[in-house]
Amino acid sequence: MKHDSIIVKLDSIDAYNKLYGLETRHPLVTVLNLTEATRVVNHIQMDYGVYALYLKNGVSCTLKYGRQAYDYQEGTVVSFSPGHIIGVESETDELAPDVIGLMFHPDLIYGTPLAAKIKNYSFFDYSQREALHLSLDERRLFIECLDHIKNEIEHPVDNHTAEIVASHIQVLLDYLSRFYERQFITRRKVNSDVLTKFEKALKEYYADGHGKDGVPTVNYFAEIVNLTPGYFGDLVKKETGKTAQELISLRIIEFAKQQLATTNDDISIVAYDLGFQYPQHFSRMFKRITGISPKQFREKISVGYN
Template sequence: MHLSLDERKLFIECLDRIKNEIEHPVDNHTAEIVASHIQVLLDYLSRFYERQFITRRKVNSDVLTKFEKALKEYYADGHGKDGVPTVNYFAEIVNLTPGYFGDLVKKETGKTAQELISLRIIEFAKQQLTATDDDISIVAYDLGFQYPQHFSRMFKRVTGISPTQFRKQISIGYN
C-alpha cells in the first residue's frame, strides 16, 4: 500500500494507542478500547487503500496500458499453447500482487481483470472463427483451452450465442 507521510503518521499513532492500552493494567474496559482502536486503524487502512486508486491515476493508467498491451500480445506472440491467460500472469507482468492488480483494474475500468481477459479471448476467437474453417475444438485449443466445452461456455456467456451460431451468422452475412 502506498501511504503519504501524513497517512503513515496516522497509522503509527493508531498502533501506539493500541500498544499503550495493552501495556496498561487490564480493567473492564481494556478489551473494548483495544477493539475500538483496532477498528479505527482498519477504517483508516481501508480509506488509504481506496484513496491510492484516486491519487495514483497516472501510475494506474500506466499499469492498465501495460496490461492491455500484454493482453493483446499474448496470442499474437503464440502463448495460446501455454493455456488461457490468468489474472496472476498479468499481475506478475505489471509487478503487482493479483489482489491489488484486480482491485486496480476494477476501480479504473469498472470491469474485473478476468472480465477483460475473457473479452479479449473472445475477440481473438471471433477473428479465428471468421478467418478460418477450423473446427471449434481447434480454435479452443489454439486459445489455450484444455476442453472445448469450456471455450464454448465462455463464448456463449460473453456473446450470448455459441461459437457455432456465431459462425452461422457470419456465413449468412457473407452470402
Template sequence: MDNIRRFETIHDYNIFNNNETRHPLISVVDLSKAHPRQGSRMYFGFYTIFLKEVKCGDLVYGRNIYDYQEGTLVFLAPGQIAGVNSRGETYQPRGYALVFHPDLLHSTTLGKQIRTYTFFSYQSNEALHLSEREKHIVLDCFSKIEYELEHAIDKHSKKLIVSTIELFLNYCTRFYERQFITREKVHHGMVERFEALLNEYFLSDKPAIIGLPTVAYCANALNISPGYFGDLIKKETGKSAQEYMQLKVIEVAKERIFDISKSVSQIADELGFKYPQHFTRLFKQRVGQTPQAYRTLN
C-alpha cells in the same frame, strides 16, 4: 541477510524489540525501544504492519525492495519473510509495528473478512504512502489499541481491539484508493500495458502451449504483485482483472470464429482452453449464443 530470524509468537517479537507483552495475541510495538542492530531477514508467523519513521536501509521482501520511505505502511500476512538490508551498517529502528496473531480473529467478523484486505499480499514498490493527516489517523488507531492493552483484559477487550483493527484496515483501504489516484504517474499506462500484453499473448503460441493467461502471469510480466495489480485494474476499469481477460478472450474469439477453415474445437485450443466445452460455455455466457450459432447467424 542470509540467516532468518523466526518470530512465531507475538511475545518473541516483543522480546526482540524490548517491548512488554501485555497480550499474547496482539501488540503495538514501539521500535525505538529496540537496541541498535544490523539488517536481517525475518519470518513472521502473524499479521505485521510496519509504520516507518526513519531511514534505516531498504526493506526487502523476497527478491524485491519495497518502495519504503518515511511515513509509509507495509503489510505482511502470516508466513511471509521480509527484512532490512542495512548494507552491514548498524541502525536504530524507529516507528511502530502493529502485530496480531490470526487466533485473535477467531469467531469474529474480521476473521471471516481478513482475506478481502488484499494489500497483505502486495509486494515491492507497493507500500502505502501516508499524508500527515492519514498518519495521524493510523497513530490514533494504534493509540486506541494500546489503551485497551494497558488495561486489565475484560469481556469488552477483544471486541474493542478487533473492531479497532478493522477500522484501521478500512481506513487503509480508503488510503490505497486515494494512492491509486495520486500516484497516477507511477501507474500511468498500466491498463494500456495490460492490453498490449494480452494482445501479444494471443498473437503468440503461448495459449496453445501454456493455456489461458492468468492474473498471476500478467502481474509478473508487468512487475507488480497479483493483489495490487487486481486492485489497480478494478479501480481503473471497473472490472476485475479476470473479467477483463475473459472479455479479451471473447473479443479475439469473435474474430477467429469467422475463419471457417477451423473448427470451434481448434479455435478453443488456440485460445488456450483445455476443453472445448469450457470455451463454448464462456462464449455463450458472455455473448448469449454458442460459438457455432454466432458463426452461422452473423
C-alpha cells in the same frame, strides 16, 4: 559486504518482541515502537506467522521481499500476513529505527467480525513497490488508531478485550483501504502506464503464439508489469471498473470471434488454440459473455455474410 541472512520464525508476538528486546504486554497483539528497541536487528529474514503493519518515520531501514526492495520510504506503510518471508537488510546497523506499527496473531480475531472480513484487506498481499504513502493527516489517523489499541491492551485483560481490540484494528484496516484507494487516484499516471502495458501484453499474447501455454492468467500479466496479483487486480478494478480477469476474458472472446468468423476450424480446435484444455470450458465462457454459443455465433455470422 555481503551478509548471510538467518531465518527467524515469528509465530507469536513474544517472539518478535524478544528479537528487538521489547516488552510483551499482551500475548496476541502489540503496538510497536521500535525506537524503544534494545537489540539490533539486521541481515535476517522474518517468517511471519502473524499480521503486521509498519509505518516508517525514519529513512534507513530496508525491507526485502526475495531480492526486491520494498518501496519503503519515510511516511510509508507496509503490511504483511502469515506466510510472508521478509528480509531486513540495512547498510548500517541501527539500534532503534524510527518505526511504529501493529502486530496481531490470527487467534486474536477468532470469533470476531474481523475474522470474516480479514481476507478482504488485499493490501496484506501487496509487495515490493506497492507500499502505502501517507499524507500528514493520514499519518495522524494511523497513529490515533494505534493509540486506541494500545490503551485497550494496557488495561487488564477481560472477556471484552479481544472484541474491542479487534474492532479498533478493523477501523485501522478500513482507513488503510481508503488510503490505498486515494493512492490509486493520485498515482493515476503510474496506473495508466501499468494499464498500457497490460493492454499491450493482452493483444500480444495470442499474436505471439502463447495460446499453446494455456489461457492467460492474472498472475501472468501481474508478473509482466512487476506487481503482485492483488495490487495489480485492485489497480485495474479502480481504473476500469472491471476486474483483470474480466478484461482478460473479454480479450479472449475477441480472438475467438475473429477465429470463428474467418476460419472453418472446428470449435474444439479454436478452443485449443486459445489455450483451453477442455472445449466445453471455452463454450461456457463464450456463452456467458456473448449470450450465445460459439456455434450459434458462427451461424449468425454466416447468415449475415449471405
